[in-house]
Amino acid sequence: SAVISQKPSRDICQRGTSLTIQCQVDSQVTMMFWYRQQPGQSLTLIATANQGSEATYESGFVIDKFPISRPNLTFSTLTVSNMSPEDSSIYLCSVETGYGYTFGSGTRLTVV
Amino acid sequence: AQSVTQPDIHITVSEGASLELRCNYSYGATPYLFWYVQSPGQGLQLLLKYFSGDTLVQGIKGFEAEFKRSQSSFNLRKPSVHWSDAAEYFCAVGGPGTASKLTFGTGTRLQVTL
Numbered sequence: 001s002a003v004i005s006q007k008p009s010r011d012i013c014q015r016g017t018s019l020t021i022q023c024q025v026d027s028q029v030t031m032m033f034w035y036r037q038q039p040g041q042s043l044t045l046i047a048t049a050n051q052g053s054e055a056t057y058e059s060g061f062v063i064d065k066f067p068i069s070r071p072n073l074t075f076s077t078l079t080v081s082n083m084s085p086e087d088s089s090i091y092l093c094s095v096e097t098g099y100g101y102t103f104g105s106g107t108r109l110t111v112v
Numbered sequence: 113a114q115s116v117t118q119p120d121i122h123i124t125v126s127e128g129a130s131l132e133l134r135c136n137y138s139y140g141a142t143p144y145l146f147w148y149v150q151s152p153g154q155g156l157q158l159l160l161k162y163f164s165g166d167t168l169v170q171g172i173k174g175f176e177a178e179f180k181r182s183q184s185s186f187n188l189r190k191p192s193v194h195w196s197d198a199a200e201y202f203c204a205v206g207g208p209g210t211a212s213k214l215t216f217g218t219g220t221r222l223q224v225t226l
Contacts, residue, residue, distance in 0.1 A: 043202070043216045096206075103155055
């Protein structure tokens with residue numbers, strides 16, 4: 001199965017600023033998925049990123065708030081823009097390689 | 113729309129006792145089903161998955177799960193729980209293909225008493 005390197009692992013940010021999270025996969029994958037896990041909650045899909053096209057966002061998530069880049073088949077970034085304390089969550093990327101879904105180790109974001 | 117229900121928010125078992133975590137799913141076709149474990153401050157680790165074939169699936173750490181189509185269930189079991197199994201367990205459903213997204217249940221927090 002694929003190995004995902006996600007960074008940063010954690011960050012504390014001021015409200016109103018932006019944070020970009022990176023995921024690097026050790027193999028080429030068609031789709032990358034970005035999830036949010038709010039404190040004490042389950043995972044919610046933010047968007048699906050396909051290389052060469054705009055990401056597809058789930059209901060309740062918009063591109064202006066969570067812009068995503070997918071410049072090639074092994075890399076993607078998620079930016080959390082104009083942050084507020086409500087954005088404090090764990091953000092995870094994921095890929096599916098035919099053997100199951102693999103997740104990055106997550107980025108624990110705290111907005112103060 | 114696909115969905116997953118984990119009816120037990122919190123379960124406490126004694127070390128050495130057996131464990132069953134419940135999962136019910138809704139999916140329009142043959143589902144791909146997964147169980148993940150998340151220890152405090154850790155990422156998600158895949159315990160086991162069901163794609164097709166034998167409905168009893170063996171996973172890591174001594175876990176197994178049984179797919180029952182008639183009951184739309186995919187319950188996770190372990191015959192003897194260890195203290196290190198204390199964690200959050202998530203059931204998830206998806207479909208075939210790399211473009212399919214996963215939908216997660218709300219999770220079951222397992223506490224193990226010594």
